[in-house]
Amino acid sequence: MDFYEALNSRKTVREFEQEDVPDKVIERVLAAAFRAPTNDHMRDWHFIVVKDRSDAAKLLDIIPKGISDEEMDALIRDWNLNDSLQQACYRSAVPKQYRMLFDAAAIIIPLLRQKTDILHPENLSHLNGFASIWCSIENLFLAAAAEGYGCNLRVPLGNEAEYARDILGFPEDYLMPCFIGIGRPKQNLTPVCQKEINLRERIHKDRF
Ligand SMILES: Cc1cc2nc3c(=O)[nH]c(=O)nc-3n(C[C@H](O)[C@H](O)[C@H](O)COP(=O)(O)O)c2cc1C
Numbered sequence: 001m002d003f004y005e006a007l008n009s010r011k012t013v014r015e016f017e018q019e020d021v022p023d024k025v026i027e028r029v030l031a032a033a034f035r036a037p038t039n040d041h042m043r044d045w046h047f048i049v050v051k052d053r054s055d056a057a058k059l060l061d062i063i064p065k066g067i068s069d070e071e072m073d074a075l076i077r078d079w080n081l082n083d084s085l086q087q088a089c090y091r092s093a094v095p096k097q098y099r100m101l102f103d104a105a106a107i108i109i110p111l112l113r114q115k116t117d118i119l120h121p122e123n124l125s126h127l128n129g130f131a132s133i134w135c136s137i138e139n140l141f142l143a144a145a146a147e148g149y150g151c152n153l154r155v156p157l158g159n160e161a162e163y164a165r166d167i168l169g170f171p172e173d174y175l176m177p178c179f180i181g182i183g184r185p186k187q188n189l190t191p192v193c194q195k196e197i198n199l200r201e202r203i204h205k206d207r208f
Contacts, residue, residue, distance in 0.1 A: 013150025104181030
């Protein structure tokens with residue numbers, strides 16, 4: 001698949017067919033992840049691939065399995081989600097947080113080595129490792145799209161990351177930026193409506 005075709009076909013997929021993603025494909029998309037730029041030249045990243053159903057159930061047990069209408073309204077209010085398309089996206093995505101991962105063929109947990117306190121950086125450079133792994137995550141998503149698969153991600157809330165550390169046994173100095181679900185996108189999915197971007201308003205020549 002041509003690069004721009006893969007780029008344009010990538011979208012967050014939260015519903016999957018019941019179909020495996022072969023290990024060879026997972027290996028290729030993870031190889032793509034390792035092609036991302038990296039702040040310190042080290043690519044000190046690891047990826048845990050969870051396919052086993054009972055391991056997946058244990059790992060995801062902490063993620064809320066649904067949300068009431070009242071909780072959803074409160075979330076939209078508390079998170080100041082004022083745009084109607086943004087609200088529609090959250091109303092579609094939030095109730096799927098558990099199933100989008102559990103129904104995926106594999107859950108991938110990226111890990112980066114974080115040497116300083118990520119929540120109290122002294123300068124932007126202290127976030128470089130975190131920024132780098134997000135580059136690798138986008139590579140992974142694009143490679144999955146090129147292979148005909150889809151991905152979603154969840155940034156861990158509350159103590160989900162610490163819980164995942166206990167279950168998966170990754171070391172203290174490694175940080176998980178998100179959960180990733182990968183699988184074959186369900187057929188005839190209605191896509192979430194995206195914001196239209198007017199490139200001419202966003203690209204500034206010589207000054208803002
Ligand atoms: C940093 C980051 C955090 C995100 N967190 C979540 C999340 O916790 N749960 C979720 O379902 N999607 C999450 N997403 C996916 C976004 O909802 C999605 O990328 C956005 O709505 C645009 O849609 P698209 O990916 O289909 O283009 C996140 C994306 C990014 C880049």
